[in-house]
Amino acid sequence: MVRIFFLACLLALPALAQTPDPARVEAVVAASFASAPAGWKSRVTQDALQEICSLTRNQPSAAQAEAITAAAKASVVLPPDSAIIGDWRNGEKIAQNGQGGQFSDAPGTVSGGNCYACHQMALSEISYGTLGPSLSKYGKLRDFELADARATFAKIFNPHxxxxxxxMPRFGLNKVLTAQQIADVVAFLFDPASPVNTDTK
Ligand code: HEC
Structure with a gap:
C-alpha cells in the first residue's frame, strides 16, 4: 500500500514541475502593479524575448537563441572608439548608484547602473550582490584590449x-543609462588606474 502511494507520488512529480498557466501568471503580475501610474503598465507586459525565455524557462531552442542574440547585436549603438572608455571616477559612482527607475522617484532623478546589486567589482567594496559574476580585475584580465572594452560596452547596452x-537589465536599449554613462562604467572596468584593476583587497 505504502509502496503504491510512493509510486503515485513519483508519477505526480512531472505534473507538479509543469510551467504554470502563463495567462494566470500575467494576471497576478498585472494585479500586483495595479497602483502603478498608467504609463508604467507596459513595464509589466513581457516583450517577445521575455515571453520566449519565460515559456522555455531560459532554455530557448538554438534557433530562438540565435534570433534573440542577432536582434540584440543589431540594436547596439556603439560610439566611436575614442568614446568607448570614459571617466572611471564617474563610472564608479554610476556603478554604485542604485537610484532611479522607480515610480516613487522625484522628477529628474538621474538613474544609476545599480551594478553593485548583482556584481562584485572592486575588491575593496563592502557589500555587493552575487547574481552576476565578479567583475574584479575585468580589464586587467583582458590586457585592457580595446576590442574587449567595445564588447563590454555592447554587453551593458544590451546584455542579450x-x-x-x-x-541583466538592458541599460542602453531601455535608456536607463546614456552612452556617456555606459562609457564611464566601461572605464571603471577597463581603466588600468580604476580600483577594479588595482585593488588587491
Ligand atoms: C539584476 C542583476 C544585474 C545587474 C543590475 C547588472 N548585471 Fe551584469 N550580469 C548579470 C548576470 C546574471 C550576468 C551573467 C549572465 C550574462 O552574461 O548575461 C551579468 C554579466 C555581466 C558582464 C559579463 C561578465 C563576463 O563573464 O564577461 C558584464 C561585463 C556585466 N554584467 C557588467 C555589468 C555592469 C557594468 C552593470 C551596471 C551598469 C551590470 N552588469 C548590472 C546581472 C546583472
Missing part, C-alpha cells in the same frame, strides 16, 4: 548580445 535569456 551574448546570452539570449540574460537577466
Amino acid at each position: 548580445v551574448t546570452l539570449a535569456c540574460s537577466t
